[in-house]
Amino acid sequence: MALSRRDFLKASAAAAALAAATGGRLGATDVHAAEGGIRWGKAPCRFCGTGCGVLVGVKDGRIVATKGDPAAPVNKGLNCIKGYFLSKVLYGKDRLTKPLIRKGNKMVEASWDEAMDLIASKFRESIAKHGPDSVAMFGSGQWTVFEGYAAAKLFKAGIGTNNIEPNARFCMASAVTGFMTTFNSDEPMGCYDDLDLGDTYFLWGANMAECHPVLFSRLIDNRLKNPKVKIIDFGTRFTRTSQMADKYIRFNPQTDLALLNAIAHIIVRDRLYDENFIRKHVVFKKGKTNIGYGLEDKFKFADDPKPMTFDEYREFLKPYTPEYVSKLSGVPAKTIEEVARLYADKSRKVNSLWTMGFNQHVRGTWVNNLVYNVHLLTGKICKPGENPMSLTGQPSACGTAREVGTFTHRLPADMVVMNEEHRKKAAEIWGVPAEKIPAKPTYHATEMFRALDRGDIKVLWVQVTNPFQSAPNLSRYRKGARKGGDRFIIVSDIYPTRSTELADVVLPSASWVEKEGFFGNAERRGQQWFKMVEPPGEARNDLWQTMELARRLGHGNLFPYKYVEKEMFEEYRKFTLGQGKDLAPYEAYTKARGLRWPVVNGKETLWRYTEGYDPYVKAGEGVKFYKNKPNDYKAVIWARPYEPAAEAPDRQYPFWLCTGRVLEQWHTGTMTGRVPELKRAYGGAVCEIHPEDAKRLKVKHGDKVRVTSRRGSIVLTADLRGRGKAEKGNVFVAFFDENKMINELCIDAYCPISGEPDYKKCAVKLEKA
Amino acid sequence: MPISGVVIKCQMERLGELERELHRPGSVEISNVLGDGSLIAVIESASLEEEISLVKNIMAVQGVLDVRVAYHNFEDQLMAE
Known part of the structure; x- marks a missing residue:
């Protein structure tokens, strides 16, 4: 009996699952022949810090299938439910495909040359007028190792400022300082x-x-x-x-x-x-x-x-x-x-x-x-x-933010700018005079956004993250970003976000397997992948964007590579040996x-x-x-x-507010929010309340409830029956929803040693809305 | 019409019942029952939304500990888009 392609695909699906479940003892592999035209490549998953191995299937220049990688020791051929969304997040209808420049209240399409010329001129002007500490870069644990390394090298060894931070400061800086203070590594x-x-x-x-x-x-x-x-x-x-x-x-x-x-x-x-x-x-x-x-x-x-x-x-x-x-x-x-x-x-x-x-x-x-x-x-x-x-919560919080050292105080491989020997070593590898790297850290993430609000930082470039949704005490920093004066904000991303809406220039980026990359996961595992598909339109990877700014600022000599990723990695590797x-x-x-x-x-x-x-x-x-x-x-x-x-809760604000993630939506939802199926499955943030608290407030499941802290107030739907159940006196709200930005309510208090804010504890009151 | 191959980890004592309960020809087809408490299933649906909904419903069934995805093909859907 002749089998249809669909039957073959079903057989492939069953065989892959059986092989993964039995460690390859069972499950045929010859069915792969039926997947005619699909080319497979390996990559770590784009989402959390687990670092699961994925096989990405490409046909006619598009991703058409994914498999858990049976050869990957982390996940042994099995992905979590987020495996369903991996490729879909690249194909949202509103992908950014052209650079955009603000003209009044409008964002107008521009060429890369126009955009990069403008960015370079703003950097030059600001540095000349206010010094190198007036410009800054805010990246993330979703930067590839190359992207983070290039940004750190440009800022610390080229521009001569330690104004670089990752959003990892918001999620695992305390883990770093915990390790450093206990083990010195x-x-x-x-x-x-x-x-x-x-x-x-x-x-x-x-x-x-x-x-x-x-x-x-x-x-x-x-x-x-x-x-x-x-x-x-x-x-x-x-x-x-x-x-x-x-x-x-x-x-x-x-x-x-x-x-x-x-x-x-x-x-x-x-x-x-x-x-x-x-x-x-x-x-x-x-x-x-x-x-x-x-x-x-x-x-x-x-x-x-x-x-x-x-x-x-x-x-x-x-x-x-x-x-x-x-x-x-x-x-x-x-x-x-x-x-x-x-x-x-x-x-x-x-x-x-x-x-x-x-x-x-x-x-x-x-x-x-x-x-x-x-x-x-x-x-x-x-x-x-x-x-x-x-x-860790991000795919390269360890590999990039921590190991490359994209924090204000850090250099690669556990080194810090405060240590003269470390600065000398970094300068030698980077081919710059040791005095080029400033000895004093400047701002950690929260202080960086405070400095932007005050006007001490004039030019800020945000890559691969969405701080104007994810920062605590958000209203202050969103207002600060649009205070005008000499402030100039650049945001590189793959979709419009609550951060791109505040930008003066928006750059369209390549994502995941649209570029060659390297992530490091939470168990010290470094994982490389090759580019498999083209990014849409004129989107380009953040590594190119950073090196292009370097070239225009006269720091092109910092990046003298032909095969950029490989040669840059070999240079970075010298720090680690x-x-x-x-x-x-x-x-x-x-x-x-x-x-x-x-x-x-x-x-x-x-x-x-x-x-x-x-x-x-x-x-x-x-x-x-x-x-x-x-x-x-x-x-x-x-x-x-x-x-x-x-x-802490008091008579006026009697509940603890805790924020966090949910299975269906990742971080600020900029990627998972593009999957319409997910939007319908868990489209908006809700407020988890304990049933006894709800009863006392005369709030029923599905009612609207106003949640207010000393910093902000939003209306959410009360959830008394969700997967997560708030304890008495506590409420929980996920932070992915760009229309219900719970971080406006969060306090920007932080650990004085790590600088990491406390998103898990502040006081709020609830009222039936 | 996306197709996926999943491993459903079950409480051992409910494995037999779950095999019968979860099997739905045309949408969730159990192809193998393993001695370690796993069911191998192929999930077939009209859309990714339906597929995710099927998986979430399986996760919510009493006795199901976890659902993991080994294979996911959605070429038909991309062509339709």
Whole structure:
């Protein structure tokens, strides 16, 4: 019987699913012959920081199919539901295809030459009149490594300003400062293999089932195979993750600080710690307290670390009794005791996983430190199946923002501008005088938008992100952007957004497989892909745009490459070699499904700091925190107290507001919002309210409710039956909706150490609208 | 008409029931039942919207732990556009 093409495609679909589910043991591959005319190429997924491998099928110059990449170790041939939207997001009807220049209130089409001439003239004028710190670049963890590297090099080594920041400051800067203060090197010691090898998983402020579904699936698979596996979800909102966890522990917002200290209190009180590990690998420190919230413009903070003894640390922990912390957190003392014992149980392989609940926190650095404390006390770290692991929300938050170092204070490979030796090394690789790179960081993201509002920054170029929807206390910064004077804003994007509407020039960009790229995921895995389709119209990639500005400003010599991506990567790689962050030659990534650094002699590293896995740890050393030279190669246990949120509910504003993501819509919805099917599935932000609170307010499911903070007010539909369930006294609103910009209500308080704002906690009132 | 191949992870004790409950010739066709609690299904629909709706409905069924996508072909739909 002759089969139709459709029958063949159905057979391909079934075979691919069967092959992925059985690790290739079952499932025919010869059906691929039926997919005549489809050319397949590999790429990491465009969405979150998981870094799933995707095979992209191209026919007649368009993407017509996608598959989970069976050769990709991250996802082993299976993608989450977002796999359905991957290609569709490139084909929205309103893709930007021509440069646009503001003429009065209108945006008028222009040539690339006109647009780039105008941009270059504004940069030149501003630098001449106000100095290099009057121009700035705001990028993202969605920049490819090349794009981020080119921007950092142009600004730091060409223009001579540290005015460059990524939106990663809004999502994982606290994870960076947590790693840096505890281990003196960014990024995790563990990897995703820990999801398969451990048996006890504590999730803190992470809705993995919706935001990192493929990783959560690995946890669920592990639990199906191993009855010992427990998943414990600490949260302030009941989610799909909570529903699937073995235990959901609700706690009052901000009290994670106290809970982690209580867990440490019990471990120390009952001598459940690993004395040998502590003696060999740990030092104790304390820093400043009552450190503020960064609410004032130009807020400055510098910690003053002091050494302490284990006995002094024990004293510090004394007040954090389970009973005291129970009153603060709402978690029963008995549960705190049980959790501490699970963490310390020598027969258990314990992991902690977290995302924005920890990072978007006015004490984000501290809470990262505190979870490391628990792992360091128990010695459950740097071992296969036993690690703390910070997850990321963007595809190259690690690879680009953190590793390339597109923050105001950073240089590639853990180096910082404040260090003279680091500046010298960077200048040597970049071929510029060392004095060209300024020694002082300028503005972190929130301060950058404050500086634009004040007029200290005149020219701002935004690439691959949408800050005029995603910044906290949004109204101030949106108004600031259009205050006029010498202010000039350029936005590069693939669609019109709430940021392009404020721009003076809009540049149409290429996205994902419309260009060659490289992302680095949350487990230190670098992944390369080739260009597979042409971008629409005159859209061009952001890398070209940045280099074109460089050329027009007279800094073209910084980018002397022929095969730009490969040669730029090889130059960048020089920063990493010998630093414990070694990247492989570019060629290796074109073939591999990613490699986890440090890659030494062609071999990737699964567990950092660990003998037998990390080539920097010598035989007999066991574990060595070799990046932490200032602390004698030991990790730091920090005494960090509980301190309250910047703003808490009161009589006038009696509810906590928490913001976040939902499965169907990613970040500010600029891509997923273009998929009409998704728009219908989860088209507008809603306000999740606890049924008892709703009853008291006489609000029913589907009613309109006005949500008001001290900074703004919006009307939303009340949701009492959604997947996520707000706890009493809390409301949750997703931030993707460009017509209901919840970030107007958020406070722009931030962690004084990381500069990351707290999008999870501010006070609001609710009224039936 | 998009076609996708998915793996539906189920609670082991409900696997047999779910195989029967989810199978809908012409839209959700269960092709294999695996010993680890997975169902292999081909999803066929008139539009991406319907496809996503089918997947979300499957995810909401009691006993379904997760749905993951292995293959997605939508060439017909692109041609129609």
